Amino acid sequence: MKRRKFDLAATPGKAAVGVDDRFQVATPLRKLLNKVFPDHWSFLLGEIALFSFVVLLLTGVFLTLFYEPAMTEVVYDGSYAPLQGTPMSAAYASSLDLSFDVRGGLVMRQMHHWAALLFMAAIVVHMLRVFFTGAFRKPRETNWIIGSLLFWVGFLAGFTGYGLPDDGLSGTGLRIASAIMLSIPVIGSWVTSSIFGGEFPGVMIISRMFIAHVLLIPGLLVALISVHLGLVFKQKHTQWPGPGRTNGNVVGERMFPRYALKQGGFFMVVFGVIALMGGLFQINPIWLFGPYEAWVVSAASQPDWYVMFLDGSTRLMPAWEINIPLGDGYVIPPLFWPTVVLPGILVGLSTMYPFLEARHLKDRKSHNLLQRPRDVPARTAVGAMAVAFYLVLTLSGANDVIADKFQISLNAMTWAGRIGLLLVPPIAYYVTYRLCLGLQQHDREVLAHGVETGIIRRLPDGRFVEVHQPLSASNGHADGHGELEYVGWVVPKKMNRLGALGPAIRGFFYPIEKPVEAPVSPGHPPVEARPEREEIGSGESRR
Amino acid sequence: MTSDNDRRRGLLARLRERPAARSRGRRRLGAAVRLIAALMLAGGAYTVFAPGAQAQDNPQLTGAAAEGKALFDVSCVTCHGRNAQGVEGRGPSLIGVGAASVEFQVSSGRMPLARQEAQAHRKPPVFTDEQTRQLAQYIQELGGGPVVPGGDDLHEDGNVAAGGELFRINCSQCHAFGGGGGALSSGKFAPSLHPATDRQIYAAMLSGPQNMPVFGDNQLRPEQKADIIAYIQETLKHNQDQGGFNLGRYGPSTEGLAIFLIGIVALVFASLWIAGKS
Numbered sequence: 074m075k076r077r078k079f080d081l082a083a084t085p086g087k088a089a090v091g092v093d094d095r096f097q098v099a100t101p102l103r104k105l106l107n108k109v110f111p112d113h114w115s116f117l118l119g120e121i122a123l124f125s126f127v128v129l130l131l132t133g134v135f136l137t138l139f140y141e142p143a144m145t146e147v148v149y150d151g152s153y154a155p156l157q158g159t160p161m162s163a164a165y166a167s168s169l170d171l172s173f174d175v176r177g178g179l180v181m182r183q184m185h186h187w188a189a190l191l192f193m194a195a196i197v198v199h200m201l202r203v204f205f206t207g208a209f210r211k212p213r214e215t216n217w218i219i220g221s222l223l224f225w226v227g228f229l230a231g232f233t234g235y236g237l238p239d240d241g242l243s244g245t246g247l248r249i250a251s252a253i254m255l256s257i258p259v260i261g262s263w264v265t266s267s268i269f270g271g272e273f274p275g276v277m278i279i280s281r282m283f284i285a286h287v288l289l290i291p292g293l294l295v296a297l298i299s300v301h302l303g304l305v306f307k308q309k310h311t312q313w314p315g316p317g318r319t320n321g322n323v324v325g326e327r328m329f330p331r332y333a334l335k336q337g338g339f340f341m342v343v344f345g346v347i348a349l350m351g352g353l354f355q356i357n358p359i360w361l362f363g364p365y366e367a368w369v370v371s372a373a374s375q376p377d378w379y380v381m382f383l384d385g386s387t388r389l390m391p392a393w394e395i396n397i398p399l400g401d402g403y404v405i406p407p408l409f410w411p412t413v414v415l416p417g418i419l420v421g422l423s424t425m426y427p428f429l430e431a432r433h434l435k436d437r438k439s440h441n442l443l444q445r446p447r448d449v450p451a452r453t454a455v456g457a458m459a460v461a462f463y464l465v466l467t468l469s470g471a472n473d474v475i476a477d478k479f480q481i482s483l484n485a486m487t488w489a490g491r492i493g494l495l496l497v498p499p500i501a502y503y504v505t506y507r508l509c510l511g512l513q514q515h516d517r518e519v520l521a522h523g524v525e526t527g528i529i530r531r532l533p534d535g536r537f538v539e540v541h542q543p544l545s546a547s548n549g550h551a552d553g554h555g556e557l558e559y560v561g562w563v564v565p566k567k568m569n570r571l572g573a574l575g576p577a578i579r580g581f582f583y584p585i586e587k588p589v590e591a592p593v594s595p596g597h598p599p600v601e602a603r604p605e606r607e608e609i610g611s612g613e614s615r616r
Numbered sequence: 617m618t619s620d621n622d623r624r625r626g627l628l629a630r631l632r633e634r635p636a637a638r639s640r641g642r643r644r645l646g647a648a649v650r651l652i653a654a655l656m657l658a659g660g661a662y663t664v665f666a667p668g669a670q671a672q673d674n675p676q677l678t679g680a681a682a683e684g685k686a687l688f689d690v691s692c693v694t695c696h697g698r699n700a701q702g703v704e705g706r707g708p709s710l711i712g713v714g715a716a717s718v719e720f721q722v723s724s725g726r727m728p729l730a731r732q733e734a735q736a737h738r739k740p741p742v743f744t745d746e747q748t749r750q751l752a753q754y755i756q757e758l759g760g761g762p763v764v765p766g767g768d769d770l771h772e773d774g775n776v777a778a779g780g781e782l783f784r785i786n787c788s789q790c791h792a793f794g795g796g797g798g799a800l801s802s803g804k805f806a807p808s809l810h811p812a813t814d815r816q817i818y819a820a821m822l823s824g825p826q827n828m829p830v831f832g833d834n835q836l837r838p839e840q841k842a843d844i845i846a847y848i849q850e851t852l853k854h855n856q857d858q859g860g861f862n863l864g865r866y867g868p869s870t871e872g873l874a875i876f877l878i879g880i881v882a883l884v885f886a887s888l889w890i891a892g893k894s
Contacts, residue, residue: 112891113891114884114887114888114890114891114892115887116891117887117890117891118884118887120887121880121883121887154776154777155776155777155780155847155850155851156777156780157777158777159777159780159781172858172859173858179858179859180859183859183860186871187875187879190871190872190875190879191875191879191880191883194875194876194879194880195880195883198880198884241784241788241793242793242867242868335890335893338890339886339887339890342883342886342890343883343886346879346882346883346886347879350874350875350878350879352860353860353861354859354860354861354863354871354874354878355857355858355859355860355861355862355863356859356863356871357868357871358793358794358857358858358859358862358865360858361793361794361852361865362784362793363780363781363784363793366784366785368785369784369785369788370788370789371784371788371789371792371793371867372788372789372790372791372792372793372797372798372799372806373792373793373796373798373866373867373869374867375867375868375869376868377868377871377872378868378869378871378872378873378875378876379872381868381869381872467872470869471869471872473798473799474798474799474866474867474869474870476799476805477797477798477799477805478866480803480805481803482734482801482802482803483799483800483801483802483803484801484802484803485803
């Protein structure tokens with residue numbers, strides 16, 4: 074009997090043929106693998122959020138294996154001596170066991186928490202990129218709305234997770250959340266008692282938050298993220314303007330192999346950074362906060378950074394209580410305005426911004442090319458204003474820590490926050506607007522007069538002038554060169570960008586694309602053949 | 617009642633009648649004699665009842681207290697006044713604050729005060745331990761007050777777990793969960809507990825310095841105080857931080873700072889690097 078030959082090299086191909094025979098996936102897969110993505114570092118910010126979400130899912134599953142979502146009282150007998158013999162909830166005891174008695178539990182818990190902070194931070198940074206470059210414009214308004222919702226759902230995910238360990242910090246946060254719910258007029262007390270199953274804290278809030286935190290909210294996040302990515306596929310990614318790039322095409326790299334490989338590598342980097350932070354930096358030492366007791370509130374009890382702006386708005390809010398003399402009297406507590414009304418307005422404004430801007434500019438067109446922030450000064454300035462507003466509130470959320478560590482009066486911090494909240498955003502608007510105009514002006518100046526060469530020429534009458542290298546050929550203009558139109562894209566401002574001083578394209582911050590072969594990435598001017606230039610000399614010899 | 621009134625009326629009547637019967641010279645002489653007698657009576661009574669000038673300046677001080685008084689009269693008298701009675705608008709009276717208060721304020725360098733401000737800061741102490749004891753003895757002998765028990769190690773019998781619970785209930789509101797301190801209103805603050813010695817913590821609980829409430833032996837029994845000191849000294853100070861660098865134990869605010877300064881910065885650089893590799 075002849076032995077059958079086994080050709081190892083042909084196996085993958087055969088297997089692929091076998092799969093395609095059965096499922097007919099070759100055509101759609103080819104389309105997918107050949108999909109082109111534009112390449113720019115700022116397009117990777119959203120991926121940080123995506124990848125940290127993956128890390129959140131992985132570490133979160135590990136934590137659920139050991140966490141016990143119950144408020145039954147137990148007496149701690151684990152290996153952390155300073156809490157031995159202390160009565161506490163089963164949830165807190167299992168969180169302590171996770172930290173001290175489960176192998177690798179503490180690093181997993183810390184990675185989970187750092188990944189959560191990173192997830193929210195990356196969402197915000199990604200959102201800023203999308204905002205300042207105008208990537209939210211038609212046809213991508215839906216994705217902007219989904220992105221904003223992802224922030225708020227992530228906010229909920231973070232808050233419910235913050236509440237699970239049932240240490241002093243999470244209980245204090247939960248107490249504040251219940252107070253916020255209670256402050257809602259008319260429905261407040263019903264909302265609170267239905268969520269807590271009666272009076273705070275009740276006996277079921279931990280198990281309810283647990284199911285929200287591990288099933289409902291992650292499910293919602295996965296759904297929103299899938300639609301978010303699906304829409305990016307369907308609507309195609311935006312790109313920076315540049316040679317060969319139009320509103321109707323996408324210039325970049327194919328999904329496979331390079332883009333996929335780079336993304337895989339980037340995932341490893343994100344995972345690595347989270348793992349390093351989880352191993353090197355302590356986060357939320359629950360064992361120091363102790364079990365939650367209603368009478369224990371530590372100083373410096375703050376929420377995680379993405380909730381801190383609400384803490385700040387509460388601290389800045391004057392104690393304006395509204396008494397409505399209806400029936401037995403009705404009170405709207407001051408807490409209602411900074412913690413319910415303000416986030417409500419922020420959600421509305423942030424999700425509706427694309428429509429507001431389009432309406433204001435009467436812009437009905439589809440835009441696939443990005444804009445540089447300086448070219449839309451009003452939007453950039455509005456964004457700066459929003460960032461300033463958020464920053465003042467966030468800093469005010471930590472104003473007791475700042476006051477203590479920098480030895481400033483806490484009262485002064487509160488008033489600085491109140492005044493700053495009103496003054497800093499308009500100042501940020503004005504300064505940003507002027508900066509944008511100034512940057513534009515400089516670009517226009519280079520287009521009109523050329524690049525500064527650094528060569529100073531002394532004229533016969535004794536004056537000194539700097540020699541400028543014009544960017545366009547002469548067309549009989551008074552200066553001896555033509556004027557270039559402003560198109561809202563990078564203008565070369567150094568001689569080596571013109572190829573005058575050897576290759577300037579290599580480098581850490583910019584793609585090492587070869588200009589002739591591949592379209593130019595942002596940050597790069599189109600490099601053409603060296604233009605004919607007059608010789609630059611001392612000026613004396615030719616006269 | 618009525619008989620008194622009658623007698624007084626009779627006396628007044630006699631006084632009104634008599635002078636007319638005497639000569640002017642005798643009246644003057646009699647007045648002078650009565651005046652001198654009254655003055656001598658008043659002066660004599662004063663000399664008998666008033667404390668002597670010597671006794672006022674030198675209460676019965678022990679040797680250490682006398683040394684303390686000498687130090688006090690050089691370094692503290694400006695604000696706390698003669699005999700530690702306080703100076704309005706400058707320094708409070710120290711009568712009755714006890715040796716515990718002096719020990720806390722002087723051994724932690726808070727007194728003598730560098731300047732008048734919201735609250736005194738810890739600084740290197742000006743006085744030696746010996747001098748501090750003398751000052752404390754002086755104030756103690758002036759008006760009594762709480763005293764820290766002897767010995768440098770006041771937590772050897774302390775139960776760390778019980779102390780932790782007491783610390784979280786009584787101390788963490790101001791000194792924060794890690795004992796790093798926290799802000800109070802108008803520039804006042806709860807200081808960090810990390811440089812504090814056993815005796816200073818004990819003295820602070822007894823005397824309630826500055827904005828701290830007094831935790832007398834009725835509120836926290838001496839063994840509970842030992843528990844708290846044990847928790848501070850053995851858990852908060854000598855704890856190897858599980859899970860890495862503790863970011864100053866300032867709670868979530870420094871964690872938020874870290875995720876941007878370390879996490880986001882590192883990953884933005886990574887994305888620049890990856891996007892650059894085409």
